[in-house]
Amino acid sequence: MPQTMAGPVPRLADYGIDEATGFLSNPPPLRRLPAYFEPWEQVLDDLHQLLVAGALRTRVRKLPMMDTSRLGPKPEWHRAFMVLSFIAHSHIIGIPKVDTVEPIIPEVIARPWFAIAKKLELKPVISYAAVELANWFLLDPEGPLDLSNIAIQHTFSGVFDEAWFYLIPLGMEAVGAPSIKAMVDAQEAILRDDESAVAAALHIVTDCIDKMCVMLKRMYEKNDPHIFWSRIRNYSGGSKNNANLPNGLFFEGVTEIDADVNQCVPPPKGLVGTWRCYAGASAGQSPLIHSLDVGLGVHHASMPQKSSDSPATKAPAVNPMLEMREYLSAEQRAFFKALGEAPSIREYVSSLSSTSAAQIEFNNAIRALKSFRDIHIQITTVYIILQQKKEAASTGAMSPKGTVGTGGTDLVPFLRQTRQETIDALVKST
Template sequence: MLPKIPALADYGISPKHGFLPNELPLTHLPDPYYNKWEAVVANLQALLLSRRLRGVVDRLPVLSTAGLEHDSEWRRAYSILCFMAHAYIWGGDGPGDRLPPPITVPLLAVSARLEVPPVATYAAVCLWNFKPLFTDEGVDQLENLATLTTFTGSIDESWFYLVSVAMEARGGPMIAILLKAMAAVRADDAEMVTACLCTFAERLDDLGELLQRLHERCEPTVFYHRIRPYLAGSKNMTDAGLPHGVIYDEGNGSGTAAAGEPVYRQYSGGSNAQSSLIQFFDIALGVEHRPTGIKAATTTTTTTTGTDGGAASRHNFILEMRKYMPGAHARFLQDVSDVANIRPFVMASQAAGSNRPLSIAYDACLATLRALRDKHIAVVTRYIVLPSRNTSHTRGRSQSPATLRRPAPPMQHRPKAMNLALATTSSVSDGGAKKALTGTGGTALLSFLKQARDETGEPAVEAWAQRFMHRQGRVPGKNDFFHGKPAESVKLEVAEHEEVKLGGLAGSWTLDNEVGGLCAF
């Protein structure tokens, strides 16, 4: 017997707003017992600028989570504790590798309750961190949204989060459309499947429109240098000053091993790959993603031993990111994987030559999803790749985000700046070749994004659609008037062989050689 098509209500997913909470996020924890937490996040920007955040947090009492009742309260607690944790780690003269009990104890308890890691995930900064300005207007309208908590207090930071919120809200009803298509496949109702796919393709284009609005109120340099550093994780952060990760000190010896050695934890930073929405689209449409650099005909199963001593498949970044989703959302994706049937149905119909409109509608969905990924590559180029080229580097530990805001010393004593958002060293090897930028995640970002885009078109069934989605763009330098000239008009061209290895929100966080990044759709 076939497993049933998942019901959204079983996973706490809204038919209207998708993976956003059914009830609006709380703007303040109702119990006065938690006013000390609320006071810290309400003054987060001032505490960071004055270098007093760590001292204030160290003096906080360890508050119990017993006063948290409804899910909305647990989500609010998780979000503000994650902001406090990242501000504590990255808001000093140098990165801090120890979180004190006032943060650690409640954060671990809240994380366990919500089935999310104790780190600033996509859920903490986006899904559970917004409010509508007018409750009678939709939360899929960017102009009707505001953030609850930010590190910098800037419009740029708020807008960056809110674009994702609006995309989640706009994409929410599309979940039910694809589930309806799956049910129609079981009923052998090709006409209904076609109608669902046509509707999905039209609405998917709206998400691309929202993504392209990021530039309206978020400046690339502000995002790259002021916002991203606070959102870095603790995995693969040696160059940023966290070679081992972060100690979650619970104040009772549980943060140390039996021999008295400290126990470090490592977590990836927030990533749009932690959004369940785009992963759901891939699963429903039958899009499969392979390890970066692996072609369809040469995929092999490779394992590597993780820090926990277990064997884990290499390059499984997308699957790894499910561990950073709320537990119910991750289970939903797994259950949808067990019943996804749209592509086999379309393939069977196309082979029989019985329903060309169905094939065209399916290929249109893939083309629109591929176009969304194209738009995302353009965003990453503008907000990460180009700013990274303008960042000076030096050996040693990077500066903290707060340090970057200090008045510059006199020119004759000014050190070369090193931005935590990139946290790289760039030097010339003994052989004279310039080493590749090595970032907090060690990720070949552009390769990952481009391959994910190309893989989106692979399931196309019509020959013309396959040609269309496998077309190659113009190769710079061939019949190119500007070839070899440093003209501004070709500044945005990114060579296929060039890689920028980065970490942080909208960058990339990896497991050894794996790839990905926030906005890594």
Template sequence: MQALDAYDMSAERGFLCQFNAGDISLTGDLATVGDVALSLPSLLPTGRVRALLRDRLPDIDIAAVLQSCGDAEARMAMVHYSFMVQAYVWGEANPPEVLPRCLSAPIVALADHLGQQPLLAYSGYVLDNWAEVERGQGLTLDNTRMIQQFLGGQDEAWFVLIHVAIEAAAGGALARMPKVVEATAAEDIGAIRTLLEEIAQVWEGINGIFDRMPERCDPYIYFARVRPYIHGWKDNPAMPHGLLYEGVERFGTQGRAFRGQTGSQSSIVPSMDALLGVGHAHDPMKAYLDELHIYRPPAHRRFIEDLRAQSGLRSFVERCGDPGLTEAYNANIKAVADFRSRHLEYAASYINRQTRAATGNDTEVGTGGTPFMRYLKKHRDETRERLLPVREKQRA
């Protein structure tokens, strides 16, 4: 496998952006775009956010802008535009059929440039949407802030910042994965066991962060004030014909459907699945999981794909039969299963048990457009089923 930076990753930040997003200053028309986007908490409560966005957004030459700006600037522009697209679609009572040119042309051009999809994805919601409160003090919950918001407030920020903290914490596990692949190829049992024990320890911290979600994100507030804006328009009954991207020639005159932002677009758990050899049964839920792969940044997709292709960990652990190695392997299986159990519990309390509040905000369907309870339970159970039997230690 390649070095972590080739996958736009690091041990300190994991899959989070490797630049300091809070330091990126957009210039020219993009500066105006950023100002309009950052005013969404003031625009959305008016109930006429669509007219306000159409009036205030400049008609920019996005092709020229992309020729002159760097990767960090393009990604921050994507954060701002993707939030405005979501606000335009879901910020009033009934979703529109058409996305106006002032939003459609830039979001499609930015998505093409970055190798992503033209709406809000996890990368724009979480990975590129944070800043340190005090520089150099660590990416922890007490030292990060959310840059771009919809309505604003503690619950919205905390929901995103929990994910930011998890992504940062996961860097320590992700950095060890190529080393596990290398040690497995060398059949170095001791090195593999040590690395797996260290990865499992990292997961204790990840699950500890995830446990803190209820501290400052209330289930009702999440469902009624945070979740409505992150839905997509694929498999969403509120938008049966998708969304027409005005002026985007290659899309023609037909509506296009894309899946909404979801934590399942994070690359952490798929990386663990790839390392550990955890597969999922072929059914509609597996197809959905595979489809989410294109919503990840291209470099992160390559990391997962390289792990899938090169990790022979599970077969080696089975073949080797070393009890200590098997226990270390199983500790990681249990850690991922525990994470999926927490996700399932939150999905039940934050979504499934809530009352339907608005068009498109269904208690039975996830923001990605699937029956999420069944999906989450299935993958939790399939993870648990991958535990390996531990052979008895031979007596000396």
């Protein structure tokens, strides 16, 4: 039966979502900022060479202070956010396992980066929004939106393994894009009490997730696990739960106090600014994945806290998937809210017979999403957990008890809980 108390079905265009390309912008992201911002662009042009020469940090400190108010349309702001994210994290990391991690971000980068992030309602940290959604182009502007034609604008390391690591999620965003319209089509059909239309829309969702599974499995093709672990992964890390950055990152010249500031540590001597802690880039920041969770009614609960945590100091329990939404754009977060308040697909199919096509298609979609998360766990095992164990064995260190993801989460419990929450969304026959 239709749900009269639900909110309106969201219009994709109201949230900057393209019916054909989904969360991949149409036209593609900007490839260069206006001439005034050439000092930033030139650092990015020379990024790999500066890192190899050990000259990046000196070059960054010599940058002029740029006026962010001279940025124009929104694509320029997104480009600037991506450019500064690459420069800042290159300055922090240098070359992994060669250079010492630098926790202080110079004012010439920290202030404009923070201002741009605030304008976009993003966090000033490397994120999916930067390395994925603002970092691609089409080899042939008239060609297809798929891996045969999508290319990466910038990488930290200069190796094709890193480009492939970014390309696979973009490929998933592309093949999964029709599922977004299909879910809102299903919600429209619920208002008409049209079971067959709901079933047809859910069939599209399942087909999209199946294609995303195939795409995710291609990660192994051109991304060597050892290269990923030793040369790529570090750049994606944030300062949350990062042993190399116990106080977070110091944003020189940024004095604003908010929830991300670590006020327990004083500024370095002679400097003015704030210590800040952020999660890094994570696949858990994909707006497509969050849309599927919200649209299909996958409920993410707070993760249990360790009994050894001190009640006086531990933060409130939160589910990492929900926390990752804070790293998505304001438009995307608004879309998830509207999608969740519109007619519930899961609630609707639950009211139908277990033999109805709509309920069967819904469960097929949930099972496909569970398979997707199975594949993600397998890839995480190969690229992170096993590599961490190999590194520990090679140095004679004890194998670590847990693995922290680039998003700052306790990786294995987080992924397992998310998979179980997906299974729990299945509509069971009564």
